[in-house]
Amino acid sequence: MATLKEVQLKIAAVKKTKQITKAMNMVAASRLRGAQVRMEGFRPYAAKFEEVLGNLAESAGEESNPLLIPREEIKKVHIVVCTSDRGLCGGFNANLIEKAEDLAKEKTDQGKSVSFTFFGKKARDWGRREKLAVKEFHLGVVGTSFSYNVASTAGKKLVSAFLDNEYDEVLIVYAEFLSMAKQKPTVKQLLPIPPVEKEETADAEGPYLAEHICEPSPEALLGEILPKSVDVQIYRALLETSTSEHAARMLAMDNASKACNDIIGNLTIAYNKARQAAITAELMDIVGGAEALKG
Template sequence: MANLKEVRNRIQSVSSTQQITKAMKMVAAAKLRRAQDNIIRMRPYAQRLNTILANLTRNADAAADSEFGVVREVRKVLVIAITSDRGLAGAFNSNVFKGVNALIAERYASLPAASISVMAIGKKAHDYYTRKGNIVGNYTHVFAKLSFETVRAAAEVAMDGFRAGTYDEVVMVYNEFRNVATQVIRTEQLLPLVPVGAPATAETTANVDYLFEPVKQDIVQTLIPQSIKIQLYKAVLESNASEHGARMTAMDKATDNAGELLKALKLTYNRTRQAAITTEILEIVGGAEALAAG
């Protein structure tokens, strides 16, 4: 039979934990709303930019002419792994690690480990891949003050590396936000450009005739780098919203589990207390009968 003091201590401990998980759920819900608004506003812009870029590269073969559209034999790869700075978000971060491992095993199995570099955006990814080595830069500060400027710096490092031939491909792995309870691991090639990957719509399949002012080539060469930076920024926003959704769901489940555990502990406490009272009564009755018999 469990000791009453031990059960009381466990009840207090679980109750305190439940209060913490409730508070974390509320904080995650507040952050999720802002993050969800950000990604909802970003998606139309990123999709529209992709549509324009797809038409330009289809009509003018601009991707092949761009320094970011050069297709080379893949010998060195940069994988951008986007995670969170903090844990307590269920399988949010571990799913990214699994996605990166699956990507390497399926797509780059023939390459030596030293030829695969990782750019970790988020403290969890940085800590994980620092232990494994071959990490590029330190981007643990991105989510502390999330903005296009902070993400652009990471995008420019990847772009400069591709342009210089340090990397032949740049691929990003992140959680795409669907809803509060659903985040899907996405693997997207950032470089070289793959125009055919643009969504097929009535506009992208049509022969769109653009008017360029002042020079067509200058506009295209400006638009392509901007589009690459926007795609990485969108992925970071998707991951940010997914993180808060995953943490909100995880804390909600933790609160429910704590509630179930409290019920079981209180039931155990009441049974133990009742058994102790019954034992005391029996001892008193036994003592009284012994005195009466004597």
Template sequence: MASLREIKGRINSTEKMSQLTSAMNMVANSKLGRSEQNTKNFRPYMDRMEETIQAIGAGGNNVHPMLTARPVKRVGYIVISSDTGKAGPYNANVIKAITTEINERHNGNQDEISLMVLGKMGYDVLRLRGYKIDDYRLGLPDQPSFSDVKKIAAAAIRQYEDEEIDELHIIYNEFISILEQKVTVRQLLPMSEDDIETKNEYTHLASYEFEPDKETILKELLPQYAEAIIYGALLEAKTSEHAARMTAMKAATDNANELIGELTLSYNRLRQAAITQEITEIVSGAQAQE
């Protein structure tokens, strides 16, 4: 049985841990609010970009490499993880998703894939497991700007345009709510019909003439649109990261407080037993002297 001193030491260390996790929970909560606002502010830009592409695409018959599927020999994956841990299953779920894709779709053949990783946690784990990483970006800020992801996004798109890869997918945690984040594997290139599906409100633009022509406009807009999708996924991932960390730190704080309660109860019982024993010994000693 543990001594009073040992139990008291465990109580003190657990209280310090509880204070630390509680502080991390509050920090994550603050970052989550700002990250949600960043995502909200970015959505109007994405909506307008989609509307523009749908308007240009009204009437169909548009030919562009980003819209045309070709035989798949090599697939690129952009994997978004975090730079720090203590976020529950956030990173583990992303790593599981990419390794499952590699094993099931490519039978573990790394010659068929090109990995581009955002975040130190994903980079370290995948590298330790023997995966070849072609490009990476570490140390992303908690509130990333477009310039933080533009370089790797542009490089990935250039790989597709140069036919070094025939498909480009992005794997990240989509923010559903504070308590729920869903791992998403999205095909970015070639773009699916859902990405550029023309809404009925734009069909009247099919007879419009564009200057310069539609193909030239799409050539400029589609790479920017793809980069914007990657940036939007990063914003979603960062929001999910802060939510996951806040939830994990709250659970850790609750568990620590519960453990403190149990240890305090054990401490009080053991202390009471020690006091009772001392009283008994004193009474027995006094009776022996009579």
């Protein structure tokens, strides 16, 4: 059985750990508010951008731009994986890496070659450990206050490689922020740009849509907007992943603080038992000595 001193040292160590987890919880909560404001502010812009892009593509025709045309045979697949740079956020990174690993295995089993672009140290480390074909990686982005230029730079390289036939398909794996307790690993196609899905309505004729006059032509506008669509999707994925990381870390640190409370409670009970046993042993020695003197 542990001595009183050993139990006291364990209790002190767990209390210090609890202070650290509470501090990390507060830091994650503070960063989460800023990241969530940025993410929720960008969501309407991304949705409207996608809507305008869909209307232009419908007017110009899907074959008006090479970024809209699917390849007849897909041999080379490129996957962009978004993770965090730091740990201590539960199974957040493990779930994203597992999603990317399953996707890569699925494409490989179909006889396709797979390459990667990584955002985040955790994805980079996974790529090095598994000796994957890594084209590029970006560190110090997710989880910090990054600018749109990060997504724009990565998007231009992906579009250029797609047009040069280095990739036949580009996919992105990121964490979609659903709520404080749920962050869903999501796969989305970046290139070729998929058609916009329209909601079906009960009215056979559908709602009235005004016909817009485009200047310049829809084809010319698509040439400018389509590459930026890739940048918008990457930037949105990074914002979603950043917000999800802070939410996952906040929940993980909250659970760690609760676990510390449980451990302190159990150690306190063990300390009281050991202390009571020591007091009982001393009383028995005293009583035994008194009885011996009487005899």
